[in-house]
Amino acid sequence: MTRETAINLLLAALLLALPLIAAGMGEPFYVTLATRVVVLALAAVGLNLALGLGGLLSFGHAAFFGLGGYAAGILATHAFNAEPLFAGIPGTTSMPLIWLVAIAVAGLVALPIGAISLRTTGVYFIMITLAFAQMIYYFAISWPAYGGEDGLSIYVRNSFPGLNTAQPLPYFLICFVVLMAALLAFRLIEGSRFGSALQAARQNGVRLAAVGIPPFKVRLVAFVLSAMITGLAGALYADLNRFVGPSMLSWHMSGELMVLIILGGKGRLFGPVAGAMIFVCLEYVLGGITERWQFFLGLILLGIVLFARGGFLGLLSGKPRHV
Amino acid sequence: MSEPILEIRDLQKSFNALKATDGVSLDLKPGQIHALIGPNGAGKSTLIHQIAGSLKADSGTIRFLGQDIGGLDMAARARLGLARSFQISSLAQEFSALRNVMLAVQAKEGSSFRFFRQVTSDRSLIDPAMAMLERVGLAHRANAPAAELSHGERRQLEIAIALALQPKAFLFDEPMAGMGPEGSKQLTTFLDRLRHEAPMLLVEHDMDAVFALADRISVLVYGRIIASGTVDEIRRDPEVRRAYLGEAA
Numbered sequence: 287m288t289r290e291t292a293i294n295l296l297l298a299a300l301l302l303a304l305p306l307i308a309a310g311m312g313e314p315f316y317v318t319l320a321t322r323v324v325v326l327a328l329a330a331v332g333l334n335l336a337l338g339l340g341g342l343l344s345f346g347h348a349a350f351f352g353l354g355g356y357a358a359g360i361l362a363t364h365a366f367n368a369e370p371l372f373a374g375i376p377g378t379t380s381m382p383l384i385w386l387v388a389i390a391v392a393g394l395v396a397l398p399i400g401a402i403s404l405r406t407t408g409v410y411f412i413m414i415t416l417a418f419a420q421m422i423y424y425f426a427i428s429w430p431a432y433g434g435e436d437g438l439s440i441y442v443r444n445s446f447p448g449l450n451t452a453q454p455l456p457y458f459l460i461c462f463v464v465l466m467a468a469l470l471a472f473r474l475i476e477g478s479r480f481g482s483a484l485q486a487a488r489q490n491g492v493r494l495a496a497v498g499i500p501p502f503k504v505r506l507v508a509f510v511l512s513a514m515i516t517g518l519a520g521a522l523y524a525d526l527n528r529f530v531g532p533s534m535l536s537w538h539m540s541g542e543l544m545v546l547i548i549l550g551g552k553g554r555l556f557g558p559v560a561g562a563m564i565f566v567c568l569e570y571v572l573g574g575i576t577e578r579w580q581f582f583l584g585l586i587l588l589g590i591v592l593f594a595r596g597g598f599l600g601l602l603s604g605k606p607r608h609v
Numbered sequence: 610m611s612e613p614i615l616e617i618r619d620l621q622k623s624f625n626a627l628k629a630t631d632g633v634s635l636d637l638k639p640g641q642i643h644a645l646i647g648p649n650g651a652g653k654s655t656l657i658h659q660i661a662g663s664l665k666a667d668s669g670t671i672r673f674l675g676q677d678i679g680g681l682d683m684a685a686r687a688r689l690g691l692a693r694s695f696q697i698s699s700l701a702q703e704f705s706a707l708r709n710v711m712l713a714v715q716a717k718e719g720s721s722f723r724f725f726r727q728v729t730s731d732r733s734l735i736d737p738a739m740a741m742l743e744r745v746g747l748a749h750r751a752n753a754p755a756a757e758l759s760h761g762e763r764r765q766l767e768i769a770i771a772l773a774l775q776p777k778a779f780l781f782d783e784p785m786a787g788m789g790p791e792g793s794k795q796l797t798t799f800l801d802r803l804r805h806e807a808p809m810l811l812v813e814h815d816m817d818a819v820f821a822l823a824d825r826i827s828v829l830v831y832g833r834i835i836a837s838g839t840v841d842e843i844r845r846d847p848e849v850r851r852a853y854l855g856e857a858a
């Protein structure tokens with residue numbers, strides 16, 4: 287077992303144990319805080335596929351996060367009001383169904399966005415993905431049917447067969463299992479033929495094309511998969527807060543997901559998890575002391591970018607080894 | 610079997626006012642090594658780029674295996690069977706030498722959209738890739754990241770990658786540059802045997818290697834082919850001696 291694997295297992299154990307202990311001590315607030323870590327980590331796992339493995343600096347992943355959130359909010363609202371969505375199709379409060387819709391919507395929207403954005407690189411790619419996300423953001427604000435600027439409340443958390451999702455701990459466990467499944471998928475993809483092609487596209491797209499693999503197609507598939515995972519996280523986030531609003535779609539959110547990855551370690555399996563743990567801790571601890579906690583977050587980011595490119599995990603476990 | 614594999618007609622390419630390719634026509638026939646020589650800046654690499662698809666020609670046609678490939682991108686041309694090496698080596702720097710070749714093996718198999726089976730334990734990728742590294746004499750460096758290879762080793766790796774594609778034609782841009790006399794000699798022997806697998810368009814400065822290997826030589830000066838013929842014809846050509854060989858002879 288490598289040092290990084292040991293650290294990963296430790297992080298996963300910590301992330302599971304803390305809320306169990308908190309629940310045992312009758313402190314549901316900390317369970318909810320841990321769920322926030324898990325859901326943000328999941329969103330960042332999605333981005334990590336594009337950004338970490340593929341080197342695609344998407345500054346628009348809030349779009350997919352928010353779309354997943356709105357999928358959950360809209361389906362739940364229609365089910366709650368017993369109004370069909372369209373053409374007689376009803377809403378639903380079933381999480382598994384909602385997740386499927388969130389994943390599908392995020393993927394379908396990511397396809398044209400990726401197909402257009404991926405024709406550019408570098409700063410232009412960053413700007414185009416940002417522009418698409420902002421378009422969706424303003425659309426959500428100006429569409430009164432689903433709350434416009436005020437967003438949508440989910441009055442009762444959506445349901446999962448056999449579990450009481452209204453309780454913080456079962457909901458945490460659901461999210462935790464989804465995160466672990468996403469991490470497993472990430473690891474498998476990373477080590478697969480597709481993962482090889484994707485990482486080669488990041489390192490040297492010309493080399494990839496020269497052996498006959500089209501970099502554009504590889505990047506597009508990665509972008510869509512990445513959006514699907516982030517979209518799923520959005521649905522979980524909406525259910526966590528029992529609310530979805532345009533802020534989930536805003537560029538702050540896109541930036542936050544990037545920050546999580548840079549904090550934790552770009553391209554590393556547990557980078558998003560470590561990043562989300564640090565981020566939420568800072569937000570909670572420093573945020574309790576000063577409203578300007580993001581100033582300190584900025585200092586930490588600066589330190590990482592200047593002195594520890596591998597992020598937190600890079601600091602602890604050294605350079606990743608490609609074989 | 611003397612239909613050309615690669616057939617280039619009246620190719621033109623300008624960079625602003627500079628004509629880098631000025632009406633180039635040439636053929637590459639089965640079993641042939643066709644050497645392309647000429648002074649620095651003559652437009653040899655630019656020509657290779659246009660054939661491989663990393664640069665678009667302004668006009669003219671490139672036919673490969675009877676098909677006009679002018680509209681295809683680099684990846685599509687590679688899949689048709691055009692394998693190239695780069696004058697300035699172009700590798701996946703973080704990957705080991707072996708993974709660089711494995712990438713070519715999976716590309717050849719057309720299987721890059723598989724998401725589960727792990728490549729590091731996939732014998733159907735590792736074994737053929739290892740065999741290619743052995744052929745070029747780089748097996749002992751299989752696990753070294755490409756970024757840590759020496760200049761000469763990177764050249765060898767580029768050739769191993771091209772071999773793994775089992776192409777219908779090779780495009781090699783100065784494969785011997787910086788290899789040293791011993792390395793050049795070995796590579797000359799190696800390329801000599803390789804012509805039986807696929808014909809080769811070979812850009813090379815090492816005239817000993819060119820004269821030893823080439824079935825045909827074309828001389829490029831300022832984007833134009835000023836002479837094309839057998840080794841003896843080129844050696845005797847007065848214009849070539851003046852424009853190019855003069856400085857070396």
Ligand SMILES: Nc1ncnc2c1ncn2[C@@H]1O[C@H](COP(=O)(O)OP(=O)(O)O)[C@@H](O)[C@H]1O
Binds near residue numbers: 649651652654656
């Ligand atoms: N991308 C480019 N943009 C502008 N000029 C270029 C470019 N690539 C090559 N050139 C110019 O075209 C000419 C031919 O270059 P090149 O094909 O690299 O020559 P060779 O390989 O024969 O040494 C040179 O004058 C070079 O400066």
Ligand SMILES: [Mg+2]
Binds near residue numbers: 653654655696
């Ligand atoms: Mg050149």
